[in-house]
Amino acid sequence: MPGPAHLHEVKALNGTIETIGNGAVPQGTAGNPSLLPTPPKSTENATSQDSIPPPGHALTGKQEHYLKRELLSQQVDFEISELESTTALQRFGAPFRSDYGEVAPVDSDLPILRYIFVHHVRNFPFLDQAREKEFWQDKLQVFLELFAQKHISSSEDRLEESKRRKLSIKAKKLVELMMVSGIPTASGYEERIRFSELEVVDRGAQDQGLLVNAPEGHAINGWDVNVAGVRTTSVKRTVRYHQHAEFLIRVRRPGTPDHYVGRRYGEFSKLQKQLRTELPGKVLPPLPRKNKNSTVSTFLGGGGDDDASSVSSASTQNTGMTHDDSGSLRSLMGAGHRRVASLQPDRSSPRASSEYRREHVTLYREDQRVSLRAFLRTYLQNPQVAGSKAMETFLTDNPVKLNEEEREDLDRRRAMDEKRIEEQKRFYEIARQRAKELDVYMERFRRDIVESNGLTRLFKEIREKERIADLTMEYQKFAEWLRIEVAATIYHLFLAEDNSPELFAQAKRIHSMIPYSALKQVIRFANPAMVMSGVLDLFLAQPFGARSLAQRVLGMALNDGIRTFQKSIDSLVTKIDDAAFCEKLQRFVNADEDTKNIIRNESVVDGVDLIVAILKSDHLDPEPTPEQVGKIFNAYVAWNNAVDNVDDEMKAGAQLFAYLKQLLKMYTRQRDKAMMLAVIEEPVTLQLFRDLFTIFYEPLVRVYKSANVYNSVTDFAAFADDMFRVLDLAQRQDVSADPNQTVQSFIDLCARHQDNFYKFVHEVHVHDNGLFGQLMGWLEGILEFLRHGPKGGKLDMNALFQGAVEMHQVDKAAAVAEIDNLIRWQEERKKWHHDKTRQKMAADHQSSSSATDPPLTPGSGTFRSSDFGINEVDLADMNDEIAGGDGSSGSESADEDGVENADPIAAERKRRARKQDHLRRSAGEPVKPEVKQLKGMREGFLSMLRMVLAD
Numbered sequence: 045m046p047g048p049a050h051l052h053e054v055k056a057l058n059g060t061i062e063t064i065g066n067g068a069v070p071q072g073t074a075g076n077p078s079l080l081p082t083p084p085k086s087t088e089n090a091t092s093q094d095s096i097p098p099p100g101h102a103l104t105g106k107q108e109h110y111l112k113r114e115l116l117s118q119q120v121d122f123e124i125s126e127l128e129s130t131t132a133l134q135r136f137g138a139p140f141r142s143d144y145g146e147v148a149p150v151d152s153d154l155p156i157l158r159y160i161f162v163h164h165v166r167n168f169p170f171l172d173q174a175r176e177k178e179f180w181q182d183k184l185q186v187f188l189e190l191f192a193q194k195h196i197s198s199s200e201d202r203l204e205e206s207k208r209r210k211l212s213i214k215a216k217k218l219v220e221l222m223m224v225s226g227i228p229t230a231s232g233y234e235e236r237i238r239f240s241e242l243e244v245v246d247r248g249a250q251d252q253g254l255l256v257n258a259p260e261g262h263a264i265n266g267w268d269v270n271v272a273g274v275r276t277t278s279v280k281r282t283v284r285y286h287q288h289a290e291f292l293i294r295v296r297r298p299g300t301p302d303h304y305v306g307r308r309y310g311e312f313s314k315l316q317k318q319l320r321t322e323l324p325g326k327v328l329p330p331l332p333r334k335n336k337n338s339t340v341s342t343f344l345g346g347g348g349d350d351d352a353s354s355v356s357s358a359s360t361q362n363t364g365m366t367h368d369d370s371g372s373l374r375s376l377m378g379a380g381h382r383r384v385a386s387l388q389p390d391r392s393s394p395r396a397s398s399e400y401r402r403e404h405v406t407l408y409r410e411d412q413r414v415s416l417r418a419f420l421r422t423y424l425q426n427p428q429v430a431g432s433k434a435m436e437t438f439l440t441d442n443p444v445k446l447n448e449e450e451r452e453d454l455d456r457r458r459a460m461d462e463k464r465i466e467e468q469k470r471f472y473e474i475a476r477q478r479a480k481e482l483d484v485y486m487e488r489f490r491r492d493i494v495e496s497n498g499l500t501r502l503f504k505e506i507r508e509k510e511r512i513a514d515l516t517m518e519y520q521k522f523a524e525w526l527r528i529e530v531a532a533t534i535y536h537l538f539l540a541e542d543n544s545p546e547l548f549a550q551a552k553r554i555h556s557m558i559p560y561s562a563l564k565q566v567i568r569f570a571n572p573a574m575v576m577s578g579v580l581d582l583f584l585a586q587p588f589g590a591r592s593l594a595q596r597v598l599g600m601a602l603n604d605g606i607r608t609f610q611k612s613i614d615s616l617v618t619k620i621d622d623a624a625f626c627e628k629l630q631r632f633v634n635a636d637e638d639t640k641n642i643i644r645n646e647s648v649v650d651g652v653d654l655i656v657a658i659l660k661s662d663h664l665d666p667e668p669t670p671e672q673v674g675k676i677f678n679a680y681v682a683w684n685n686a687v688d689n690v691d692d693e694m695k696a697g698a699q700l701f702a703y704l705k706q707l708l709k710m711y712t713r714q715r716d717k718a719m720m721l722a723v724i725e726e727p728v729t730l731q732l733f734r735d736l737f738t739i740f741y742e743p744l745v746r747v748y749k750s751a752n753v754y755n756s757v758t759d760f761a762a763f764a765d766d767m768f769r770v771l772d773l774a775q776r777q778d779v780s781a782d783p784n785q786t787v788q789s790f791i792d793l794c795a796r797h798q799d800n801f802y803k804f805v806h807e808v809h810v811h812d813n814g815l816f817g818q819l820m821g822w823l824e825g826i827l828e829f830l831r832h833g834p835k836g837g838k839l840d841m842n843a844l845f846q847g848a849v850e851m852h853q854v855d856k857a858a859a860v861a862e863i864d865n866l867i868r869w870q871e872e873r874k875k876w877h878h879d880k881t882r883q884k885m886a887a888d889h890q891s892s893s894s895a896t897d898p899p900l901t902p903g904s905g906t907f908r909s910s911d912f913g914i915n916e917v918d919l920a921d922m923n924d925e926i927a928g929g930d931g932s933s934g935s936e937s938a939d940e941d942g943v944e945n946a947d948p949i950a951a952e953r954k955r956r957a958r959k960q961d962h963l964r965r966s967a968g969e970p971v972k973p974e975v976k977q978l979k980g981m982r983e984g985f986l987s988m989l990r991m992v993l994a995d
Contacts, residue, residue, distance in 0.1 A: 098233055101842045102849075105235035107863045108841040112234075113224050114866055114978055115985045116156075120220045123154045124212060130192045136161060139180040149994040155986070156223060159834070159993040164826055169818035170739050179739075183732045190726055194719035195637055197712045225914045226830045227992060230840040237871055260458075264421060265430035268296035269439065271417040273454040274409045275306070289336075289409045291416055292450065295439045303443040309334055311438070312416060318434035319423070326429070329422050332415040332546045407457060411545045418543035468540050472532065474787045479528050485521035492518060499820045499827075507809045507816075512802050527798060531790035538771050552768055560761040568754040576745075580737060584730050594733075595724055602721040609714040616707045624666050625659055625676075625704060632658045633711040639663050655704050656680050679704075687952050702949055743815055750811035759800040766793060830914055836992040844984055853980040865973040872970040 097104050103111065126132050133140040136158050137147035152158045166172065174180060228234065262268060273292040278285040290306040316331050424430045446454070492498050502519070509515050512523050538548045583594040591599070617626050632643065643664075647657035659676045660668055668676075683701035723729060770793045774786060809816050849856045 097842075098231070101231060101233070102846050103842055103860075103863070105231075105233035106237060106867055107860070108229050108231060109234045109236055110866045110870065111845065111863050111978065111981075112227075112229060112839055112841055113220075114863075114975065115981065116223050116227075116989075117220055118979070118982060119986065119989065120156060120216055120223065123157045124216045124219070126154060127157075128192060130189050132192070133185050133188060138162075139166065139176040140185050141181045150990045152990065155990045155993045156219065160219065160222075163829070164822070167822065167825070169815055169822055170743065172818075174735075174739060179735055183728055183735060186728045187723075187726070187732050190728070191723055194723060196716050196719060221914065222830065226833055228833050228838050230838040231842060237867065237874070262421070263296075263298075264424040265427050266297060267424050267430055267435075267439065269417075269420055269424065270294045271413050271420065272304070273450060273457055274407075274413055275450055275453070276408070277306070277308075289412070291409075291413060292444070292446070292454065293420070293439065294454075303440075304446060305439060305442060306444045307438065309412070309416075312419065315434060315438045318438075319429060319432060322432050322434050323428055326426075328429075329419070332412070332419055332543065333549070335412045335415065335545065336409060337411045407453075407460070410457070410460075413457070415543055415546050418541065418546075422543075471535060471540075471786055474784055475528055475532050478787065478791070479525055482521050482525050485518055486525055489518045489522045497824055499823055500817065503809060503816055503820050506802075506806055510803075510806060512798060523798065523802075527791050527794040530794045531787070534767065534771075534793070535786075535790055539774060548771060555764045555768065558761075560757055564754050564757040567757060576737070576741060580734060584734055586727075586730075591725070592730060594730065598724050599721055602717050602724070605717045606714055606721070609710050609717070613707065613710045613714065616703050616710065620700065620703045620707065622672075624668065624672060626707060627666065628659055628661075628664050628668075629655075629704065629708050630711055631664045633708070633715050635664065653680060653683075653701075653705075655701065655708060658708075659704075676701075676704075683949075683952075686949055687956065698949065705952075743813070747808060747812050747815060752807060753804070756800070756804045759797070759804065763797045763800070766796060834993055835995045839988060839992060844981060844988055848981045848984055851984075853984070854977045859977040859981075862973065862975055862977050866975070869970050869973055876969050 097107075126135075131143075132154065134142040134144070135147060135153040137149060137152050149155070149158065260268075260270065262270075270293070271291050272294040275290050275292060276287050277290045278287055280286075288308055290308050291312075293305050293307060294302060295305060296302045313331055316328060319326070319328060423435070429435055493502065505515060505519055512520060515523070538544050538551070541547070583597075584592050586592045617623075620626060632640065643657050643661050644654065646661065647654045650657065656676055658664065660673050679698065679701040683698035686698035770789055774789065845854075845859070848854045849859070
């Protein structure tokens, strides 16, 4: 049973390339497989056998698919880029007004976005009540056109990945995936290629935690670390010596021997502060609270008088306890653990049991050790943190040598880590076995949901039945499966992870602080609709035409930012000491987009920095003198040398260029804030905000009042009390002898409160005034498109290709060669991504067949992307393209905003290092072949696409 998303396992199968069809069988071929194209078994015969189109067709199934995909990709690129135009909405057609009159669907320049808007945005359950003129035309269209006219700076202007650009890339890929998977070809022979050796099995977050918590073999961004032990050190202050806990960190890096460093809790805190200084603006997880709790555990040692088996380490103390209960090492997973744990002897051992004796030991600061290990590994997940100077110093400076007592302590803690992971595996295995009994019912449930109107039927059942016991058998079994899933999630969050003690303590603390009774009464008697309406009136009112309070507050914040930028600008202008340079940069920032684009193109053609192109340009006043041109070129050369060579002499000469780059960035950001301030000052902004509030908030408030939601506050408080009681009991009691008891305790917890949760869902659904029914209908509409395509028909790629050849728009041989090159590129790219995945797994010491792999979790893999009409191969291709096409990860640009006042030369070094790192990671990635001939088919394809999407 495959697991839910989060962790991927790559299984090597037969190393071949398979052809994946779209599920459609050509007319006349049903029941006669010999009439269908033969799927290739390897790359060699893929070319020979599939190069011949079926009778009456100009293209093979694969050529059809990848021609369709390429033309759709070009169209999506065009339409997404056109959204920045101020006339984009006018070309959508209804409900937006146009200066050219009514735009029919078959005449729209943006047929894909128009179709998505009409069928999946405008008919959204809340927005379907919005009036065409008052909302869509007079408010939303006016606001979006005003925003487009402001020309907020792009990624190229800032030399960084803006959030808008990243969203644009992902939106483009999602739209492309939707169209490629949703719109079929007319022939029914459409085929895809994939490597069958890439069998991706998704795993749940529960399984991922097992690997993350493993003491060995978990390399993260080049670091394999484990807080392996704890020792006590004595530090003399004024007169007396004071003892402190020092955490022993085992550090492993490729090509270097293992070493240990000792760090006190305060040094972890210093590391966090140093990282905030080195990476300003980076969001860092909090440091776990100091926890001085120790853990009592039981080990079995050899008999006799062997002194080697005794415990003498200061961090592993004999407690002298003699009680005889054996137990689980899961006592490490909760706060304040007190349960006794043991390593059971092998009952088949010939050695008499009398030769073993129990050693009850206290593992000093054990909870703190595992929480700090989770803290370190979480930080190392970020490439910038892992490569920072502060992290390298923390993990490498002042290594220590371990004595015999400390090594014994490390061995005991390692054994406990392994025992804890083993017990977690047993928990998930038992839970999986419980869920396996539901497989037949879950398969029925899956088929029921993925069928037409399945979601609507599900919510209709919830609306009509007041109790879970009244539901049909499939839905009752789904509720049972859900209990197991929730139980496994609670276990994972609060018991299984290294940071579970910290999370458990925080959740319990927050729960104790919430006044549930008072909250219930406030919700019961207050009228949130009236309250929010009054608040909106207060903030949005414009007495006598003056600015509203909301405009004043937002304007104040933006004006503060503008003034802050102005201070930086004044300082830089003084340092540059050249009024002509500064004026020209400011004129560029305030110039129209056409002038900016001309100068940007000149920068690319001449191969120089944008600063050089701006200052030597004749398109902006004042015109530079020959001395100024020479000065800026000399500064540019010095800048490049200072960045590349870290030369102090060249750095001094490059300072002018560094100041100019900073000044351009400050001017750009100051203008952005001024433009945002102008948007806020527009009356239409406030009107749009009020309308959106009315459309979305008021229907939800009506449901909330009629469903008596306040009663659910008490139910939630009772569930939280019960959950913390079960968790406390699981931490204290020894349950390793019967893991079924552990599983059942969490399932029983969910069973005790499932009726209250169902009552909440039922009451909301009964009083929703049809809202949830409309929402399900909206989702069903999207699924209907993905499964069956648009009602306007299918894309006839063969007719399109033959027509383009007959009209001499493309050369047949050259066009077929381009399509084949695209197919070959896709095959090579898939193999490259596969090889990179295998290399990464090898570098991280992971294996799909590793004995440390956890068992598959319950309830996993109930649904697949193909159930909802999204082809799994297309989805994998989209993920590969997003991973390969984005030069920086989401975290890499998160700290850009924080370095605007930092050394620009250092910032440029970081930017170039990131670019080089991306080039290194993408080295060998197949380059997409140039497409020329296929562009000649674009007009015909656009006409056909308009007809298909015109409904």
